[in-house]
Amino acid sequence: MSGSGVTTARRRLIERARGRVPATTARAAALLGAVLSLASTFLAWSYGSAFPGNLTIYGYPGGAQVYVLVLALVAIVLLLLEVSPLRRVLAPGGAGGAVRVLASGVFLVTAFTVLAIGVELGGLINVEWGGWAALLAAAVFVVAGRLLPDDRPAVWSYRLPDWVEFLIIALVLGLALAAFVEALAIPEWEIFLCFLVALGGALTAAWRLGLVSWISEVGTRHRGVTVTAAFLVAAAFPFTQGSDNHWLNVMVNVGIFATTAIGLNIVVGLAGLLDLGYVAFLGVGAYVGALLSGAAASTIGWNPPFAVTVVIGAVITAIVGVLIGTPTLRVRGDYLAIVTLGFGEIFRITVNNLDGSTGPQVTNGPNGIPGIPDLKFLGIDFGQSHTVFGMNLGYFANYFFLELVLMAFVILVFSRMNNSRLGRAWLAIREDEVAAQAAGINTFRLKLLAFALGATLAGMAGTIQAHAISSITPDSYQFLNSAFLVAAVVLGGMGTVTGALLGSVVLLLLPEKFRFFQDNKLLIFGVTLVLVMRFRPEGVIANKRRKAEFHEEEISEELGREARAEGAR
Amino acid sequence: MTATVGDTPHKPVLRVSGVTMRFGGLTAVDGVDFTVGEQEIVGLIGPNGAGKTTFFNCLTGMYVPTAGQVIYRGTPLSGRPDLVTKAGVARTFQNIRLFPNMTVVENVKVGRHCRTTVGALSALVRGPKYRREERETEAQARELLDFVGLADAADDLARNLPYGDQRRLEIARALASDPGLLLLDEPTAGMNPLETAQTKDLVFKIRDRGLAVVVIEHDMRFIFTLCDRVAVLVQGRKLIEGSPAQVQHDERVIAAYIGTPAGSEQQA
Known part of the structure; x- marks a missing residue:
């Protein structure tokens, strides 16, 4: 109350001053x-x-x-x-x-x-x-x-x-x-x-x-x-870095994170299911990628071509998504968030225990899988730097381009699903689940589809991630990372591709720049989230509908004002 | 007209036998038999708390009845709302339940969901089948909006519609699933006399499309001028069923609504 009182007093002061001083x-x-x-x-x-x-x-x-x-x-x-x-x-x-x-x-x-x-x-x-x-x-x-x-x-x-x-x-x-x-x-x-x-x-x-x-x-x-040009501009990024790998490496990580965040945005932004264990699907994909990579530490000797690995990773995460989704999607809202959080942790703990002593030897337990070799895909050795258009690019550029292709695919899935019968059904479920079901939508199946689709996309990103970071451990897939993904989606804007992108870039790049604040990173994220939720709950780049959902009162007030103005006329 | 309990003049679309719904110790619907014939408009009336909406919920799979059977065109309905809608029984809600942040035409398109089949892969590839189905959905949705008189508001957000139009939109969404039977839960609640008259015309038009309609309503003038048959539900039991004239003059109905008169004077 007092805060707004001070603001109005200040505004009145400014207005009075403005009245006295001529514009010129x-x-x-x-x-x-x-x-x-x-x-x-x-x-x-x-x-x-x-x-x-x-x-x-x-x-x-x-x-x-x-x-x-x-x-x-x-x-x-x-x-x-x-x-x-x-x-x-x-x-x-x-x-x-x-x-x-x-x-x-x-x-x-x-x-x-x-x-x-x-x-x-x-x-x-x-x-x-x-x-x-x-x-x-x-x-x-x-x-x-x-x-x-x-x-x-x-x-x-x-x-x-x-x-x-x-x-x-x-x-x-x-x-x-x-x-x-x-x-x-x-x-x-x-x-x-x-x-x-x-x-x-x-x-x-x-x-x-x-x-x-x-x-x-x-x-x-x-x-x-615009979309084509945006991708071309993104593809031009490695050319600004030359053979310097530092920022390329960071941007590959940002790209994987962003791709996963867009996948999560299908689940959270389109279908309205708050999934707090989403990073587990990235983990499943990464472990599939690592186990089939021919790494010395892998317990599986088979090393199929990468295209096959991606498909296997996608299929396995889809199955895991359905397995986790079938029991969890029977609950709604806050309960769903809690249950998915639990399942996310179950993944990490399971992987920790598949080490040969507390369970069958599959994942090397807490040691993870180190020394994942670089990709060899389409005849390109991803571990070598290549000369493209007369420019020698650092080897992370290879991963950057591959990541960009995957991101394009995920964005395509996102926008095409959104603008289809399925996207309409998801929106209807978000708006009013009871009415949606009464209108003939099999709500459980649609929610499971969103859940499994999101999982599949994360799994695909995971197979690339395993090669790009060359060493994975269960702790890379703990709850905190899921929370970051959700934060990226919520900060950037639920239900929009650009929002998830922006959120990911901000969340991953700023800590790189402000190493100074590293110890207080979580505190600053927390404060930022609170501020965004207070002043712009729909996220920075908002979906039009989400905006409407969060500003119902203001919009109806505005309509009322318009109606009154029209009545007065 | 000498219609008695359970007697239907037409071939039955819906046959309900002995439906009972208990919530713990409370019996909200108690052994109700109910039949609806082809292209028949049946009214369901009763005082507040009589179990009308609960009965609707039993029919549409929102509740699984404790006992009894609901048979639509020869097949028993299962206890899931989307399957009931798919089978051909659509409904509206007493308190309007639209998708407020979707446009009017999108609301109707959602109603087409169970009659369309495009899956995730097809939506991704956008092949000819996808495009044909989207085109048809769009055309049918527009046609229905035209039918209920909302064609001009097709691209407005549903939340911005006036109250009466929201009711009509809900009917259009229900019609989009190509039902054989439409259940309307208080379609004229909160409407002015003009809107009520328009709704009555709309229900007749829906009947003329070949649908059977069941209406819950408190507006007696609306019910008695609209329906072919009226059933009265009191405390979960069916009190009487018959032509509007019969029901209108039945002492038990008057007693249920107004209470038993102190004297013996009776009114129509």
């Missing part, structure tokens, strides 16, 4: 703040050169200063645009909101950098006058930004010739890849954090301008082109 003055002040911020990036901010980016040099923006420079530059362009005749075309709703967001970005980056200099170099005494000047400029910018006139939500409804729109799609995806590679290349967490803040600010500003929704509209208009 506010705009001039904001422009001044932006220009000063821009200029401040050419100053030295720190006396010590040890701070990441070396901010001791005059006339040369380095480290996080670059982000301030870019944000301020964009803000200047937008402010000039607002008074130019182009305004009606490019910023129909006004650019005030966007500038405000950019100002906040500038301020956050500047303040964080100044503070970090103080903390890391032993006291604020290490901040040179340029740093304080930058902070002051950013403060002017923020305050002036608050005084800018409110803009209306902008709607871009431009329809350009197809080839121009194709170019835009290619450009946006190319930029996304460039930003991604750029982000990976940043070694220091401080600068990486500033990058994230700046990126978030730029994206929010673009969204305020109406650019984001327009681009996503263009993307939906040319769905096939």
